[in-house]
Amino acid sequence: MVDCLIVGSGIAGISAALTLQANGRSFEIFGSSSLSTKIEKAEMIHNYPGLADVSGKQFVARLKEQLSAAEIAVREETVGGVYAMKDKFIVQAGQNSYEGKTVVLAAGVENVRPIKGEEEFLGRGVSYCATCDGFLYKGKTLAIVCTSARFEHEIEFLAGLAEKAYVFPLYKGAKIEGKNVELLKRLPSEIVGEKRVRAIVVGEEEKEVDGVFLLKESVSPAALVGGLEVSGGHVVVDRHCKTNLKGLFAAGDCTGRPYQYAKAAGEGNVAAFSVLEFLAGR
Numbered sequence: 001m002v003d004c005l006i007v008g009s010g011i012a013g014i015s016a017a018l019t020l021q022a023n024g025r026s027f028e029i030f031g032s033s034s035l036s037t038k039i040e041k042a043e044m045i046h047n048y049p050g051l052a053d054v055s056g057k058q059f060v061a062r063l064k065e066q067l068s069a070a071e072i073a074v075r076e077e078t079v080g081g082v083y084a085m086k087d088k089f090i091v092q093a094g095q096n097s098y099e100g101k102t103v104v105l106a107a108g109v110e111n112v113r114p115i116k117g118e119e120e121f122l123g124r125g126v127s128y129c130a131t132c133d134g135f136l137y138k139g140k141t142l143a144i145v146c147t148s149a150r151f152e153h154e155i156e157f158l159a160g161l162a163e164k165a166y167v168f169p170l171y172k173g174a175k176i177e178g179k180n181v182e183l184l185k186r187l188p189s190e191i192v193g194e195k196r197v198r199a200i201v202v203g204e205e206e207k208e209v210d211g212v213f214l215l216k217e218s219v220s221p222a223a224l225v226g227g228l229e230v231s232g233g234h235v236v237v238d239r240h241c242k243t244n245l246k247g248l249f250a251a252g253d254c255t256g257r258p259y260q261y262a263k264a265a266g267e268g269n270v271a272a273f274s275v276l277e278f279l280a281g282r
């Protein structure tokens with residue numbers, strides 16, 4: 001079991017990781033090899049102390065150098081759930097699960113609004129994790145909503161299992177092919193069903209499906225962590241980045257506005273010091 005499981009490889013997660021590393025603590029950090037699309041996509045950054053006028057790509061390159069020098073490797077795995085146990089946490093990522101004494105949630109915020117019914121049917125036909133739940137839908141009909149080309153391999157994986165896949169790419173230039181794949185260019189408005197998902201609503205039409213996969217950069221914190229207190233879609237934290245769950249801290253955009261690199265870095269640092277304090281008190 002590691003000291004801390006960090007969910008998110010943006011500025012907040014990286015800041016927490018660097019501080020824990022400097023203090024000799026063990027951790028895993030989950031995210032993507034590009035670190036964060038929100039850094040990568042920034043045209044020019046003018047307001048980050050010490051880095052005047054860098055592009056997002058240059059910023060990512062600097063961060064990668066820093067992580068490499070500190071011997072920190074990001075696990076390119078999507079966390080599907082964080083479970084608070086009596087005296088530890090379990091993080092599920094794909095087929096793997098990881099145990100940690102604490103968690104820092106630094107998963108950012110998703111710009112795409114949740115679809116009506118998404119949270120209601122989560123675990124009852126709605127899933128955020130292709131590798132965790134895909135096998136449950138072998139030979140079935142799926143709707144796959146995807147916000148980034150980064151997840152196209154997951155779409156291919158799901159379409160390979162399903163008999164029929166309705167794919168909703170919410171980005172330009174989607175390259176998904178397959179005899180059983182139907183590409184739909186509009187956002188579904190609602191997920192409907194009774195005990196489980198029955199259909200997805202597209203315009204006036206209901207498409208009968210057995211499951212809905214939502215492949216996106218960040219999911220709502222409440223959906224990721226059961227029992228977590230949220231307000232307006234953000235994690236409720238105090239000045240020490242503590243949440244209502246003992247041992248679970250949150251940092252960065254997921255705790256609320258302003259959405260800024262400097263705030264994310266600061267909170268990642270605060271969350272890491274709260275982790276150190278928590279571990280010292282155990």
Ligand SMILES: Cc1cc2nc3c(=O)[nH]c(=O)nc-3n(C[C@H](O)[C@H](O)[C@H](O)COP(=O)(O)OP(=O)(O)OC[C@H]3O[C@@H](n4cnc5c(N)ncnc54)[C@H](O)[C@@H]3O)c2cc1C
Nearest residue numbers: 008009010011012031036038079108252253259260261264
């Ligand atoms: C185009 C653009 C330009 C911007 N320019 C500026 C600027 O000039 N100055 C400024 O201060 N701010 C700017 N921002 C805002 C800034 O990008 C954010 O405030 C900052 O990235 C927040 O950092 P974060 O670590 O909280 O979240 P993010 O950077 O969003 O990182 C979250 C990370 O968590 C990962 N993640 C999410 N869910 C999971 C999961 N379930 N499992 C594993 N990993 C997960 C994501 O893949 C990502 O790596 C800009 C944003 C955009 C989009």
